Amino acid sequence: MRTTRAYGAQGSEKELTLRTIERRDPRLDDVAVRVTYCGVCHSDLSALHAHAADGDGLLVPGHEFVGEVVAVGDAVTRFAVGDQVAVGNIVDSCGTCAMCRAGQENFCAEFPTLTYGGRDRHDGSTTLGGYSGEYVVRENFVYHRPAHLDPAAVAPLLCAGVTVWEPLRRWAAGPGMTVGVAGLGGSGTSRCGSPRRWVRASSCSPARPERRTTPAPSGPTTSWSPPTTRTSPAPPARSTC
Ligand SMILES: [Zn+2]
Ligand SMILES: [Zn+2]
Structure with missing residues (x-):
């Protein structure tokens, strides 16, 4: 088990405080990322308020971050130590449902594992987010960060x-x-x-x-139909953020 520092709220705490948390050792298809920047999403505030009301477990927010790879599992093929990467709101999914196979894991039929407040699909632990020094995540949910992009500005692109x-x-x-x-x-x-x-x-x-820069529509409006090129099932009406 690895340890890192993180800002989190335990139980009914209403404020985040710096504490030490554990991260799993990388599994075969895991990437360990040293977090360098993490966006602050309004969802983080909502989660903090809801968590304080529930008073259950530890909450570490943060689901849009960038960083540097510091370790990889033996089966990882797309990343190496030193790579600059980014991670968003999803860190795992079933991988077999129609939406996962279509590359739209955000609509996974079993619901995706969220970057924080989710349930790890292997050990059942609660995922702890990117307000931390390090994050361990499946390779499939890590993205290379283009070198020409300002790392401090990239994180919000992973959510909003x-x-x-x-x-x-x-x-x-x-x-x-x-x-x-x-x-x-x-x-x-x-x-x-x-x-x-x-x-x-x-x-x-x-x-x-x-x-207002254009007139609001008045009178009857026409309905809109999607193009006929759609190749994956229509997503269910829910969001992950
Ligand atoms: Zn967000
Ligand atoms: Zn799925």
Whole structure:
């Protein structure tokens, strides 16, 4: 077993404090990552509040982080010590259901193992997140970080960023296509900001008429149908973040 330092809340504690936690030794397909930056997601705050109310076990938030590989399992093929990597909100899944086989593990029929507050599929332990010095994770859920990207800015792309990037890519959004975003919070804003070379943002929020740049639709609207190129089953209506 490995140990590292982490910010966590035990039981009904309402604040995170620095403490020592354990990490498993890398399994055959595991990668151990020294965490260098971890994003702060609003989900972390929600989890902290909910955890304080439940008063059960240890919570270490953080599900969007980048770092450096410090150890690998014997069967790992895509990573080596020293690689710069990133990890998002999911660290494992069943790997066999239709959605997993389609590469959409976020809709795993057995529900994916989340980076924190999840249940490890091998030993049943509670996963502890990236507000820590080190994380041990299956190779399949680790991503190489492009060297030209600022590591301090990459972490949020692993949650809010990918949440909105994936559907844009999925439906081949591009010049000339009009897309809708339900809410310009963290995820929506990242959608409008990151790919701005080909996305023009406008808002029709009735709560903020001063920000309106296009008229809100009036009268009957037409329904939208997905392209016929879809190759995987429709995802169930739930989210992991
Ligand atoms: Zn998040
Ligand atoms: Zn699955």
